[in-house]
Amino acid sequence: MSVEQPIEQQTSVAVAAGTLLSVENLSVEFPTPDGVVHAVDGISYSLEKAGSIGIVGESGSGKTVAALTLIGLTQTQGADVSGRIMFDGRDLLTVSKDELRHIRGNEIAMIFQDPLSSMHPQFRVGAQLVEAMRIHRSIKRSAAHARATELLELVGIPDPRRRVDQYPHEFSGGMRQRAMIAMALANEPKLLIADEPTTALDVTVQAQILALLERLRRELGMATIMITHDLGVVAQIADKIAVMYAGRIVESADARPLFRAPQHPYTWGLLRSIPSLDGPRGVELVPIPGRPPSLIHRPSGCHFHPRCAYALPSHSTIDPSLTDVGADPGHRAACLLDTAQREAAWTQLRAGGTPEQARAAAGIAEIAVPVAASEVVG
Numbered sequence: 501m502s503v504e505q506p507i508e509q510q511t512s513v514a515v516a517a518g519t520l521l522s523v524e525n526l527s528v529e530f531p532t533p534d535g536v537v538h539a540v541d542g543i544s545y546s547l548e549k550a551g552s553i554g555i556v557g558e559s560g561s562g563k564t565v566a567a568l569t570l571i572g573l574t575q576t577q578g579a580d581v582s583g584r585i586m587f588d589g590r591d592l593l594t595v596s597k598d599e600l601r602h603i604r605g606n607e608i609a610m611i612f613q614d615p616l617s618s619m620h621p622q623f624r625v626g627a628q629l630v631e632a633m634r635i636h637r638s639i640k641r642s643a644a645h646a647r648a649t650e651l652l653e654l655v656g657i658p659d660p661r662r663r664v665d666q667y668p669h670e671f672s673g674g675m676r677q678r679a680m681i682a683m684a685l686a687n688e689p690k691l692l693i694a695d696e697p698t699t700a701l702d703v704t705v706q707a708q709i710l711a712l713l714e715r716l717r718r719e720l721g722m723a724t725i726m727i728t729h730d731l732g733v734v735a736q737i738a739d740k741i742a743v744m745y746a747g748r749i750v751e752s753a754d755a756r757p758l759f760r761a762p763q764h765p766y767t768w769g770l771l772r773s774i775p776s777l778d779g780p781r782g783v784e785l786v787p788i789p790g791r792p793p794s795l796i797h798r799p800s801g802c803h804f805h806p807r808c809a810y811a812l813p814s815h816s817t818i819d820p821s822l823t824d825v826g827a828d829p830g831h832r833a834a835c836l837l838d839t840a841q842r843e844a845a846w847t848q849l850r851a852g853g854t855p856e857q858a859r860a861a862a863g864i865a866e867i868a869v870p871v872a873a874s875e876v877v878g
């Protein structure tokens with residue numbers, strides 16, 4: 501890695517008693533002819549049994565790569581992986597291939613980002629559920645078929661006895677997504693990873709699917725990792741949130757403090773780009789200017805500085821570490837502004853102020869890069 505790792509991210513974290521998953525200083529790099537892609541760069545987080553975490557960030561921030569690595573699916577693509585992934589007492593980076601195969605699908609299930617590619621169009625939905633069960637345990641076909649019907653009912657598919665023998669194309673988009681969830685639940689996993697499970701759905705169906713995932717988590721005691729680019733989605737179902745930018749976690753906290761007192765300018769940008777914070781739908785949302793950086797040639801210093809309206813000149817050379825911030829325990833952010841500056845800026849933004857006003861309130865006169873008025877973060 502070309503950039504020095506923050507000290508906090510290098511430290512191994514003791515795994516607490518109720519912890520199901522502890523990801524420690526995980527890095528995933530892809531060697532390519534153009535250079536090394538630093539897809540995931542030293543991320544750490546933990547998840548309690550039956551807990552939920554939302555992993556949020558724009559496209560290309562490393563969310564999917566980080567999740568696929570948990571179940572060994574980037575290693576098969578030639579990725580260099582380092583760190584530790586403790587899951588229920590085992591390090592998933594060192595277990596045997598057989599054990600990992602057993603854990604995948606049995607103890608950890610994933611709803612993939614593209615649900616259509618995960619269902620075979622030529623097999624009935626029920627048959628696919630039966631197969632998912634029979635790969636991992638010895639269960640008679642008739643019993644598995646009955647269980648498949650139960651699972652479809654559990655995920656709210658109407659008339660499951662008839663639907664179980666239909667093909668995926670006979671299901672609506674929302675029903676297909678429910679069937680994918682049923683597939684993931686087939687072996688009663690301890691951990692469900694849902695990668696953008698609602699992106700392709702309209703707003704009403706999206707809300708139903710989120711409510712379903714939340715109900716299942718509570719009823720089945722199944723921990724959940726929810727991956728999304730939309731902070732509004734995780735607001736509804738996550739206990740904890742990790743915001744990713746350019747392969748790193750730049751802010752992490754329990755959901756309440758994160759929404760009440762976000763500490764990182766990137767999180768401010770994400771919040772300003774979703775409807776719920778600014779009131780009624782239809783108000784003008786403020787997208788984050790510019791685009792996420794190349795993960796081969798990342799910006800120096802704070803990787804967010806070229807897009808940040810609050811960057812001081814030194815922020816293009818100093819790489820901030822993820823440190824405790826704010827008043828709430830466990831709230832961490834990687835930003836070089838001090839507490840008073842962050843508080844003053846967010847108070848302005850929250851009240852509807854512009855980033856210029858927020859900068860003035862925070863006493864940030866000198867900015868590192870000239871940012872056009874229409875292109876500021878906040």
Ligand SMILES: Nc1ncnc2c1ncn2[C@@H]1O[C@H](COP(=O)(O)OP(=O)(O)OP(=O)(O)O)[C@@H](O)[C@H]1O
Pocket residue numbers: 530532537539557558559560561562563564565566577613729795
């Ligand atoms: N097999 C691979 N080889 C090389 N680079 C890869 C590979 N898989 C992913 N990447 C790169 O890793 C980075 C992170 O990708 P990832 O799919 O995790 O992003 P994401 O946050 O899930 O984005 P999205 O919201 O679009 O799904 C991207 O730059 C991507 O191009």
Ligand code: SF4
Pocket residue numbers: 764765766802803804805806808809810811812815820834835836837
């Ligand atoms: S360190 Fe500077 S550039 Fe990075 S997020 Fe904070 S204010 Fe912006």
Ligand SMILES: [Mg+2]
Pocket residue numbers: 563564565613695
């Ligand atoms: Mg993705």
